[in-house]
Amino acid sequence: MVTRISQQAENLHIHAFEQLIPPRELKEALPLTEKALTTVVEARKTIVSILTKQDPRPIGLVGPCSIHDPVAALDYARRLAALREKVQDRLFLVMRVYFEKPRTSVGWRGFIFDPHLDGSGDIAYGLREARRLLLEINEMGLPAGSELLDFIVPQYIADLISWASIGARTTESQTHRDMASGLSMPVGFKNSTDGSIDNAINALKASRHPHNFLGIDQEGRTCIVRTTGNPHGHIILRGGRQGPNYYEEFVEEAESRMREGGFEPAIMIDCSHANSGKRYVRQERVFRAFLDQRLSGRTSLIGFMLESNIHEGCQKIPEDLSQLEYGVSVTDECIGWEKTEELILEAYERLGGGER
Numbered sequence: 001m002v003t004r005i006s007q008q009a010e011n012l013h014i015h016a017f018e019q020l021i022p023p024r025e026l027k028e029a030l031p032l033t034e035k036a037l038t039t040v041v042e043a044r045k046t047i048v049s050i051l052t053k054q055d056p057r058p059i060g061l062v063g064p065c066s067i068h069d070p071v072a073a074l075d076y077a078r079r080l081a082a083l084r085e086k087v088q089d090r091l092f093l094v095m096r097v098y099f100e101k102p103r104t105s106v107g108w109r110g111f112i113f114d115p116h117l118d119g120s121g122d123i124a125y126g127l128r129e130a131r132r133l134l135l136e137i138n139e140m141g142l143p144a145g146s147e148l149l150d151f152i153v154p155q156y157i158a159d160l161i162s163w164a165s166i167g168a169r170t171t172e173s174q175t176h177r178d179m180a181s182g183l184s185m186p187v188g189f190k191n192s193t194d195g196s197i198d199n200a201i202n203a204l205k206a207s208r209h210p211h212n213f214l215g216i217d218q219e220g221r222t223c224i225v226r227t228t229g230n231p232h233g234h235i236i237l238r239g240g241r242q243g244p245n246y247y248e249e250f251v252e253e254a255e256s257r258m259r260e261g262g263f264e265p266a267i268m269i270d271c272s273h274a275n276s277g278k279r280y281v282r283q284e285r286v287f288r289a290f291l292d293q294r295l296s297g298r299t300s301l302i303g304f305m306l307e308s309n310i311h312e313g314c315q316k317i318p319e320d321l322s323q324l325e326y327g328v329s330v331t332d333e334c335i336g337w338e339k340t341e342e343l344i345l346e347a348y349e350r351l352g353g354g355e356r
């Protein structure tokens with residue numbers, strides 16, 4: 001019972017607690033379909049085969065920096081699903097479907113946390129619409145990859161996610177490592193914003209171990225979550241404060257650090273973020289460097305990440321939301337669809353020429 005005495009000591013900066021429906025109820029309203037389940041199960045299996053080098057195709061994590069408009073996201077997904085079909089014998093494409101944004105200081109926190117883009121924080125709507133969107137994307141046979149930031153969110157949507165990322169700002173966080181140890185999909189750990197790959201390798205080690213932590217169950221009750229450890233992880237080189245880290249010498253360094261840590265090297269190159277100085281025009285350069293290294297026989301490079309949208313560049317979220325430009329990122333700059341298609345088809349051609 002909250003007494004008058006305790007009211008003077010707690011929740012001093014909280015003005016409301018609003019109850020959410022439990023994960024089970026949202027899943028009953030928007031259930032996983034047979035088709036979506038097949039997309040998820042098959043994609044997770046394929047990604048594990050790529051990480052263990054049984055499947056020679058690189059993974060391409062391709063899509064918007066963040067989802068802010070479900071209509072544009074579906075428009076994008078349809079384009080990517082068609083492209084995926086064309087290239088699937090040489091490339092395994094997964095759509096970036098990012099609903100949670102970690103911020104350097106403050107900024108829009110992503111569709112789940114602020115779906116109306118106005119600071120109203122309608123998380124109930126955000127969770128529901130995120131789940132609906134993921135269902136539709138998986139129904140197209142297109143697998144989804146996402147950054148997981150909050151510990152409660154996975155119980156609502158993780159059954160629709162085939163690959164997850166722990167971001168540069170949270171790779172060193174114990175609680176994110178705990179969460180990763182219980183996730184059902186392969187997880188990529190980014191190097192830290194200062195460029196450190198040790199944090200990512202330590203995260204890989206930690207997430208393979210069992211952990212006990214606090215979370216919620218399907219009924220939304222707080223509980224002790226006991227995990228078995230997640231054996232399917234890899235690292236992602238995204239550059240750091242000192243600059244890019246996609247060049248051969250950085251990849252070699254990452255390979256030997258992974259080996260020293262007892263891991264078979266499995267490295268994804270993020271063509272955006274600090275590898276491109278957040279300038280969309282530079283992603284192309286990083287992408288080609290990835291491809292050159294892959295084609296020269298560097299099989300530790302298991303994939304790439306491209307931040308791509310329908311139209312290139314980015315925009316600030318305007319006060320008057322009717323001024324939002326369709327298909328343009330509201331977070332980091334993205335390459336446009338035409339460039340995306342051009343790069344993926346170029347990779348397809350080159351990967352068909354011999355060494356993959």
Ligand SMILES: O=C[C@H](O)[C@H](O)COP(=O)(O)O
Binds near residue numbers: 102107
């Ligand atoms: O991917 C998106 C951003 O790089 C990340 O959320 C940090 O953004 P910020 O530095 O603009 O806050």
Ligand SMILES: C=C(OP(=O)(O)O)C(=O)O
Binds near residue numbers: 166169238
């Ligand atoms: C936030 C992201 O990246 P990073 O953690 O590398 O900054 C992202 O991929 O959206």
